[in-house]
Amino acid sequence: MSHSPKNPPIVGILALCRIGFERECSSELERWFGERGADGYVKFEKLSGQVIWFGQSKQFPKTSELIFARQVIKLISKTPVYFDNKDRISPILSALEGQTYSAIYLDNPDTNDGNSMADLFHRLQKPLLSAAGKANILNRDAKQRAHLVFIDGTAAWLGVSEAGETLKWPMGIPRLKMLQDAPGRSTLKLAEAFAYFMDKEEQAEWLREGLTAVDLGASPGGWTYQLVKHGLQVIAVDNGTLNERLLDSGQVEHVKADGFVYRPPRPVHWLVCDLPEKPVRVTQLIADWLAAGDAQRAIFQLKMAVKDRLDELEYCREIIEETLKPSGKKIERLQFRHLYHDREEVTGFLVVK
Numbered sequence: 421m422s423h424s425p426k427n428p429p430i431v432g433i434l435a436l437c438r439i440g441f442e443r444e445c446s447s448e449l450e451r452w453f454g455e456r457g458a459d460g461y462v463k464f465e466k467l468s469g470q471v472i473w474f475g476q477s478k479q480f481p482k483t484s485e486l487i488f489a490r491q492v493i494k495l496i497s498k499t500p501v502y503f504d505n506k507d508r509i510s511p512i513l514s515a516l517e518g519q520t521y522s523a524i525y526l527d528n529p530d531t532n533d534g535n536s537m538a539d540l541f542h543r544l545q546k547p548l549l550s551a552a553g554k555a556n557i558l559n560r561d562a563k564q565r566a567h568l569v570f571i572d573g574t575a576a577w578l579g580v581s582e583a584g585e586t587l588k589w590p591m592g593i594p595r596l597k598m599l600q601d602a603p604g605r606s607t608l609k610l611a612e613a614f615a616y617f618m619d620k621e622e623q624a625e626w627l628r629e630g631l632t633a634v635d636l637g638a639s640p641g642g643w644t645y646q647l648v649k650h651g652l653q654v655i656a657v658d659n660g661t662l663n664e665r666l667l668d669s670g671q672v673e674h675v676k677a678d679g680f681v682y683r684p685p686r687p688v689h690w691l692v693c694d695l696p697e698k699p700v701r702v703t704q705l706i707a708d709w710l711a712a713g714d715a716q717r718a719i720f721q722l723k724m725a726v727k728d729r730l731d732e733l734e735y736c737r738e739i740i741e742e743t744l745k746p747s748g749k750k751i752e753r754l755q756f757r758h759l760y761h762d763r764e765e766v767t768g769f770l771v772v773k
């Protein structure tokens with residue numbers, strides 16, 4: 421009788437994050453494991469773009485459960501795999517031996533050093549996969565995928581994941597094309613928010629002709645552009661100017677008004693908001709709109725120029741819950757995410773019914 425090999429024990433997790441956000445990522449991991457009574461400790465270097473939690477736990481977070489982690493990988497060794505320039509493949513294969521994996525992913529933190537790894541990955545990928553195939557390490561039906569997170573050209577952390585635990589994009593970074601006619605780069609933030617918060621079916625249902633939106637703080641029109649591209653009718657609220665082509669589309673009404681005061685004549689499907697104000701004030705505005713039934717769904721930016729970003733987001737969550745409670749509206753989705761295209765900001769997604 422043949423025995424299938426047991427999965428290797430998990431000794432911790434490695435989380436990739438935006439460079440400079442290691443403290444937030446590490447506090448978030450400590451809280452996540454702390455709430456589940458798991459014993460462990462975090463380790464990170466400033467500006468490394470990665471945080472490691474070592475410890476024992478029955479549960480591990482999926483990337484999508486966290487705000488500041490771009491990708492989360494379960495570590496199967498407390499030390500990295502070391503190799504030299506001449507032979508990287510043999511040490512990797514001996515670390516993977518005894519298990520089968522459906523794929524082997526090569527990742528790196530999003531730092532300048534990390535990014536110079538592209539050339540190495542290009543050279544390594546094919547020969548590594550071919551050698552792993554010959555050594556019977558690769559098996560399309562295996563549940564786990566192997567991840568090698570390169571620290572530099574001489575060492576990599578070895579981890580595993582299962583489908584649904586990590587984001588579908590390598591290193592959690594979506595490759596979104598900047599469209600030539602889009603007014604401004606911040607259009608990519610809303611494009612990424614749509615792709616991150618909604619699956620394909622939800623996007624098809626909620627981003628289509630016949631639906632309506634209000635865009636608060638719309639100028640020059642990057643977010644309005646995304647909504648128009650999907651066929652929605654948009655009321656763009658801003659005292660600033662709006663891109664001419666958007667105004668000519670027949671799908672945009674430009675309202676020059678204060679975004680904190682404006683309300684639409686009829687309820688809309690979407691509220692999107694990019695107002696440069698304190699997180700608490702923006703959150704209260706979004707919660708008030710949805711509690712009043714002026715919109716059903718919202719995507720909003722919170723400029724996190726505050727000291728403790730995690731505490732601030734916790735407070736924002738409470739504001740939303742407290743405001744919606746007396747309205748009788750049910751929160752279907754409430755998520756915060758530090759998207760790849762966000763810098764100091766965090767993006768919120770709220771759906772009520």
Ligand SMILES: C[S@@+](CC[C@H](N)C(=O)[O-])C[C@H]1O[C@@H](n2cnc3c(N)ncnc32)[C@H](O)[C@@H]1O
Nearest residue numbers: 606637638639640641642643658660678679694
């Ligand atoms: C970061 S920009 C928005 C960029 C926009 N999302 C885009 O993709 O093009 C912020 C905008 O908020 C507008 N703004 C600031 N305070 C406002 C207020 N109280 N009411 C309406 N708009 C406001 C500014 O005029 C500015 O155009």
